[in-house]
Structures are given as structure tokens and as C-alpha cells.
Amino acid sequence: MIVDILSWISIGIGAAFILVGGLGLVRMPDVFTRLHAASVADTAGAGFILLGFMFQAGLSLNALKLVLIFVFLVFTAPTASHALAHAALLDGIRPWTRKPKDPAP
Amino acid sequence: MMALAAVAALVATVFLALIRAYLGPTVYDRVVAVNAIGTMTVLLIAAVGFLMGRPEFLDIALVYALINFIGTIAVLRYIKRRRARDAEEAESAEGAEGAP
Amino acid sequence: MRHALSLFVGLYGLWLALSGHYTPFLLAIGAACTAFAVAVALRMDVVDHEGHPIHLGYRIPLYWSWLTIQILLSALTVTRIVLSPRLRIDPVLETLPSSQKSDLGKVIYANSITLTPGTLSTNVTADGIEVHALTRRGMDELKEGGMDRRVTAVEGEE
Numbered sequence: 001m002i003v004d005i006l007s008w009i010s011i012g013i014g015a016a017f018i019l020v021g022g023l024g025l026v027r028m029p030d031v032f033t034r035l036h037a038a039s040v041a042d043t044a045g046a047g048f049i050l051l052g053f054m055f056q057a058g059l060s061l062n063a064l065k066l067v068l069i070f071v072f073l074v075f076t077a078p079t080a081s082h083a084l085a086h087a088a089l090l091d092g093i094r095p096w097t098r099k100p101k102d103p104a105p
Numbered sequence: 106m107m108a109l110a111a112v113a114a115l116v117a118t119v120f121l122a123l124i125r126a127y128l129g130p131t132v133y134d135r136v137v138a139v140n141a142i143g144t145m146t147v148l149l150i151a152a153v154g155f156l157m158g159r160p161e162f163l164d165i166a167l168v169y170a171l172i173n174f175i176g177t178i179a180v181l182r183y184i185k186r187r188r189a190r191d192a193e194e195a196e197s198a199e200g201a202e203g204a205p
Numbered sequence: 206m207r208h209a210l211s212l213f214v215g216l217y218g219l220w221l222a223l224s225g226h227y228t229p230f231l232l233a234i235g236a237a238c239t240a241f242a243v244a245v246a247l248r249m250d251v252v253d254h255e256g257h258p259i260h261l262g263y264r265i266p267l268y269w270s271w272l273t274i275q276i277l278l279s280a281l282t283v284t285r286i287v288l289s290p291r292l293r294i295d296p297v298l299e300t301l302p303s304s305q306k307s308d309l310g311k312v313i314y315a316n317s318i319t320l321t322p323g324t325l326s327t328n329v330t331a332d333g334i335e336v337h338a339l340t341r342r343g344m345d346e347l348k349e350g351g352m353d354r355r356v357t358a359v360e361g362e363e
Contacts, residue, residue: 008107015114017280018145022118024287025125025141031133032325033296034125036339037287038141040322041118044280049111049148053155064222065163069147069170076174078319080140085327085337087181088133091188095337098295164223 007055014048021045030096031088035081042077046070108156115149136180143173208257213243215257255309261359268359275352276321283322283339295341302333304353310360317352 017040024037050070057063119142126138147170154162220235221227246252254260286293305311315326315334323343328335338344 011107011111015111017284018118018148019114020284020287021141022121024283025118025138026121027287027292028294029292030296031131031137032298032327032337033294033339034134034137035325036283036323038137038144039319039325040280040283040287041141042144043276043320043322046144046148047276050151052107052111053151056155057160061222061225062160062163065160065167066151068219068222069151069163069167072167072170072174073144073147074320076170077144078316080174080177081319082315082326083178083181084133084136084140085325087185088131089327090185091133093131093133095296095298097297167223 003055003058007052009052010048010055011052014045014050014052017041017045017048031093032085032095035085039077039081042073042081046073108152111152112149112156115145115152119145119149132184136177136184139180140173140177143169143176147173208252208254208259209243209247211257211259212246212252213239216242258309261361264359264361268355271355272317272320279321279323279343282343286339294339296337296339297341297344298327298335298337299344300328300330300333300335301348301353304350304357305360306357307360310356313359314353314356317356318347 021037021039021041024040025034028034028037047070050066054063054066057066122138122141122145126135126142129135147166150162150166150169154160154166217236217239220239224231224235243252258265303311303314305314311329311334315329318324318326318334318336323339324347325337326334327337336344336347338347
């Protein structure tokens, strides 16, 4: 019972983080800032959702597979992000910056 | 119940990422969006597996997590090569114009 | 040789996790496949301390638990930024010095930076790491060098 509640809470938090990532993907002004938003969904979102499913799976092979999925995601996500940002910079895309007349709040 | 909520959030995020992939404006924005869709798909496969009571789906999710990464890197390499080739062609075209 | 052994153990563990059927025949087949994969890796000369950093030992799980907390904290920060009606972002791109001696340490540091939402490593050179941060504050926090020191500690003496 407690495990179920923990699982629901965890999946709920994960779903919220994932939605935030998607929203950020649409709202942010350039590639690099969008990558920041996507990494919220990739790390925190994916982590909480998989943790929630782990609670449901209990101590079994399925839980181990969920851990493996998380490990693969966590090892590949930064590499892909880094390659993307590096390629974009090499291609001459300048990062968006706040204009001086519009000071940061 | 909660797995359904997770599926809903994942599908909504896939649509948001699709909007970004459609709007662009650069090819890198689209790759970011496609990469995000890939991650969401991995989670979606796992969630659907749990919803339908078929944990074998986890194996597919595992493989998809790896393919997604390799796909992103492959697309980036392709773009890089094409950019390099375009630059080379532009240079040689300029050289031909410059010659009398 | 130590690394070949650890590679074998890791691959066989993965095979066991994915298989789910444990009869002596299948276990033997799995061991044979794993041994073949390790032999191929040895022939390709990719089995070394970089591909399989077992010398980091117990320090790396400790570092991961610290990193998890950092990821959660910065994920919350980025969440607040994304949800605020006026996007309160102030992106900066700067090169930070890194104190790691080995390539492995630099890779761990760069990947940790990228893994934390709000900061993103865009280039790794011998002298430092080029970082793109979502806010000036995130960049300042990174500049204080807490993560840099921790990664150097994880790297240890070569």
C-alpha cells in the first residue's frame, strides 16, 4: 500500500518534470537553452518515472531492467547533448543573449 | 491509474516537441526535439508495458534507448559532413568565378 | 587483465539480467558468448582504464549520489525558470578552468556539467571546458569550483 502511494507520487513528479521539459522546448529562444529544458526531462523526468515503475515492479528482474534503462539514458543523454551543442557552435550558431536594454530581472 | 497520467504527460510532451521540430528554425533545434521525442518514446514503451501487464516491453525500451542515442549521433555526423561538403563546393565555385 | 576480467563480469551480469532463463545449458552458452565478446574487445585493444574505470572504486558511487542531489536541485531551478511567465534567463558562454589531470577526469567533469540541467559543456580542451549556462547564477555556482574539486578527488592519484 505504502509502496503504491510512493510509486504514484514518484510517477506524478516525473510526469510534471517531463511536461516542464516539453514546455521549455517550445518556450526557450535558442538551441542551447532548449537543450537545458530537454535535459530536465531527460534526467529528472525519466529518473522519477522509472523510479515509480521500479516501486511497482518490486524486487525482480523487471526492476533491474528499469535500472538498466535509466543507466543507459543517463550515460547517453549528456554525450548526445554535448555533441549537439558542439556541432551547433561549430556551425556558427551564436547563443541567444539578453539585450543590454532589457536587463535581467 | 498513475501510469495513465504518465502516458498522458508523455504524449503531451511528444506533441510539444513535435511543435518545436516543425518550427525549427535551425536543423539543430529539430535534432533536439527528435532526441527528446526518442527519450519520451523509451519511457512511453515502458509505461505502456506496465499498463498492459506485459513487462517484456522493457527489453524493447532498453534497445530503443541505445538506438535513440546512436541515431542522434548519426544524424549529427551526416549534417556535419554535408556542411563540410557544401563549404568546399562554395569555395571551388568562388575560385572558378575568380578565374578570368 | 584486471580490466578484461571486470569487462567479463559486467557483460555476463548484463546477459543474466536480460536472459531470465537459468538452465545450465543456457548459462554455459552465455558464458561462451561473453568470453567471445571479451576476446573481440581485447583484439580491438579497447579494454583499458578509460573504457572500464574500475580503479575509481567506491569513490564513484559516492560521487553519483552527490551528483543526483545536484541534478534534482538544478532541475527544480530550471523548472521555476520555465514556468515563470517572463522567461528569466540570461544565458552566458564562458570557458572555465578544470583541474583534472587525466582525460577520464575531464570527461567525468564535462558530462556532470551537461547532466545537470541549466549548464551545458560545449567544448573540452586541454586547458578548460567551455560551458553554456542558462543563467549567470548557474555559471557563478559552477565557477566556485565545488564540482571541479569533487571530480578531481574522484579521479584520485593515477
